[in-house]
Amino acid sequence: MENKIFQNFLEKKGLKLTKERIAVLKEVFSFHDHFEPERLYLRIKNSDSKASRASVYRTLNLLVESGLVEKVTRTEKSNVYEHTFGHSHHDHMICDRCGSITEFYSEKLENLQKEICRSNGFDGKSHTLEIRGYCNKCKKIK
Amino acid sequence: MENKIFQNFLEKKGLKLTKERIAVLKEVFSFHDHFEPERLYLRIKNSDSKASRASVYRTLNLLVESGLVEKVTRTEKSNVYEHTFGHSHHDHMICDRCGSITEFYSEKLENLQKEICRSNGFDGKSHTLEIRGYCNKCKKIK
DNA sequence: CTACATGCAAATAATTTGCATTAGC
DNA sequence: GCTAATGCAAATTATTTGCATGTAG
Numbered sequence: 001m002e003n004k005i006f007q008n009f010l011e012k013k014g015l016k017l018t019k020e021r022i023a024v025l026k027e028v029f030s031f032h033d034h035f036e037p038e039r040l041y042l043r044i045k046n047s048d049s050k051a052s053r054a055s056v057y058r059t060l061n062l063l064v065e066s067g068l069v070e071k072v073t074r075t076e077k078s079n080v081y082e083h084t085f086g087h088s089h090h091d092h093m094i095c096d097r098c099g100s101i102t103e104f105y106s107e108k109l110e111n112l113q114k115e116i117c118r119s120n121g122f123d124g125k126s127h128t129l130e131i132r133g134y135c136n137k138c139k140k141i142k
Numbered sequence: 143m144e145n146k147i148f149q150n151f152l153e154k155k156g157l158k159l160t161k162e163r164i165a166v167l168k169e170v171f172s173f174h175d176h177f178e179p180e181r182l183y184l185r186i187k188n189s190d191s192k193a194s195r196a197s198v199y200r201t202l203n204l205l206v207e208s209g210l211v212e213k214v215t216r217t218e219k220s221n222v223y224e225h226t227f228g229h230s231h232h233d234h235m236i237c238d239r240c241g242s243i244t245e246f247y248s249e250k251l252e253n254l255q256k257e258i259c260r261s262n263g264f265d266g267k268s269h270t271l272e273i274r275g276y277c278n279k280c281k282k283i284k
Numbered sequence: 285c286t287a288c289a290t291g292c293a294a295a296t297a298a299t300t301t302g303c304a305t306t307a308g309c
Numbered sequence: 310g311c312t313a314a315t316g317c318a319a320a321t322t323a324t325t326t327g328c329a330t331g332t333a334g
Binding site: 195 | 312
Binding site: 093095096102104106108109112113116117120121122123124125126127128129130131132133134135136139 | 235237238244246248250251254255258259262263264265266267268269270271272273274275276277278281
């Protein structure tokens with residue numbers, strides 16, 4: 001399904017569906033987790049398909065443009081991505097101790113944001129909410 | 143006032159209050175706006191005090207550690223900071239067209255987040271909420 | 285066949301760091 | 310005086326890009 005979407009996206013832009021792009025797409029959708037470009041590259045390297053680091057970066061940009069993948073955060077180091085197709089919108093809680101990421105979703109929160117946009121005359125398209133602190137496990141230790 | 147806080151912070155850590163650190167602190171608090179390290183460095187360069195790029199970066203890290211400055215991280219390129227002392231918590235709306243940043247604050251939003259943390263067993267310390275879209279001006283053009 | 289894509293290695297860009305020198309406390 | 314800070318330039322890290330060659334449509 002995501003293959004179809006990506007293919008349409010490429011076609012519309014006059015771009016080609018190469019094996020490298022397929023490899024990246026396949027790998028991205030083979031697990032649901034947050035990942036950095038480098039990690040993705042290594043996973044692909046260890047799989048049967050192949051793609052260079054450059055192609056991974058290039059394809060990742062296309063995937064974001066197509067809406068199939070989103071940038072979650074820009075951490076101290078690299079960017080963090082997640083695939084979004086087939087996985088509805090949510091926000092993140094990040095533990096400052098163990099780095100674990102917990103997803104959550106709140107209808108109320110979404111509505112409240114819409115309301116805030118409205119009263120500010122802002123045409124909101126998307127948002128990222130990131131709560132930092134200590135997760136259930138780590139708050140006991142800390 | 144912020145000088146006093148920074149001084150205490152340094153003292154507690156056995157660090158020194160140098161003219162370079164003073165220059166950075168002064169410049170950071172001389173305007174209220176979001177800024178990147180490079181821009182701050184250039185401002186200092188054009189002022190009467192002086193500090194190298196390296197010192198700007200080093201001092202910025204100390205300022206964040208001390209709580210006087212926060213990272214508003216979320217751009218493609220570099221980190222974005224803002225000084226927080228004397229300026230209460232707020233969130234941001236960023237225009238995807240002109241790049242303008244609008245600040246806002248909502249008590250309801252804060253409470254809702256606390257509630258979400260509680261129900262997830264997460265000990266939330268801080269958060270960043272960023273809404274992207276088109277600002278009042280740009281939504282008419284786009 | 286003809287764009288566009290690829291891999292590679294070199295280029296960029298932001299930030300950090302090693303080191304010899306300088307300066308707070 | 311001792312220890313930490315500075316400036317510089319070189320090092321690092323993540324990401325992008327130029328170019329010669331390969332390949333999808």
